[in-house]
Amino acid sequence: MTQILFYGVPEGCSFGSIVALEWSKQSYQLSRIAMPETVTSQAYRQINPIAETPTLLTAEGEFISESMAILNHIGAGAIEQGIAFKQGTKDFDRLNQMLAFLNTTFFNAYSPLWYALEHASAGDESETLIAYGKTKVSKAHEDLELLLGDKQWLLGDRPTLADAYFMGIARWSNFHKTASYADYTGLKKLYERLEADPAVKFAHAIEHEESAQSRGGFAGHVEFKNALQQIAKAAA
Known part of the structure; x- marks a missing residue:
């Protein structure tokens, strides 16, 4: 399963997680969550009960919320890229x-x-x-x-x-x-x-729904309803 970051607009702090994913070179998809409309919906509460973004669906099919937890999860797989460090150091x-x-x-x-x-x-x-x-x-x-x-x-x-x-x-x-x-x-x-960083420019373009050029592992957008269908199918 390709990991999916559910990011909030407008001006969500999930912006930082998008930048981190770009720097990590990991494969990922993005799912756009309008705030407050979609983020407070019962559908979104299925993946994050407290109705906040960001939420990350990991490659293993687990949900992680809270930016610090998401960033550390990304960082654990990106130590070679130099954006994070081995635990215990x-x-x-x-x-x-x-x-x-x-x-x-x-x-x-x-x-x-x-x-x-x-x-x-x-x-x-x-x-x-x-x-x-x-x-x-x-x-x-x-x-x-x-x-x-x-x-x-x-x-x-x-x-x-x-x-x-x-x-x-x-x-x-x-x-x-x-x-x-x-x-x-x-x-x-x-x-x-x-x-001036390409990953930051990419994240800005993503938020503003402009043409965005990834230098990482961006695998495209997935509509929220389609993401829910993928999740349900994987769990079946």
Whole structure:
């Protein structure tokens, strides 16, 4: 079975998993999940009960949710590509430390802004959430700038899963019109370096339903209903 990544649009953090799959050179398919319409449907809850993206259907027919788990699963098969490291090594620990920061601090900083956009009505409540979110986002960028230091990539001299995940979140600054990368010298260079990467360009094109050129193992899109049929057939 070819693994399938169920990715969310618009602006899903699953963007990072698409980039990671491209870098890994593994064979994979993509299935587009509209948020909030499809992701909250009973059909999608069959594969992810809490109605979130991304979800990965592995080559063994198992479902994995949560970006950190998906990225580590991809990385376990892509150590030779240099984007991940063998468990038990110092580099593996450093990678997971950075992924944890990106997941708990960098990603979470945007939560008030997403809530204000999706749920809060106009007025004082929304303004409070937005102000709080912008403060959290600025602090998260300041911390990440310190962690990056003078390195080219988040962990050193080559891109890893951490850089892929970072890019999926970093673009939210433009979406929410918050932290400017012009204020963070190191992160600005990292962001621009990633924007020029073919895998990142591919992921952007995929999200925007434009012509996308894969340099990895992309095996095409599969409609969600067709993916469910494949899953049911495989389980029978």
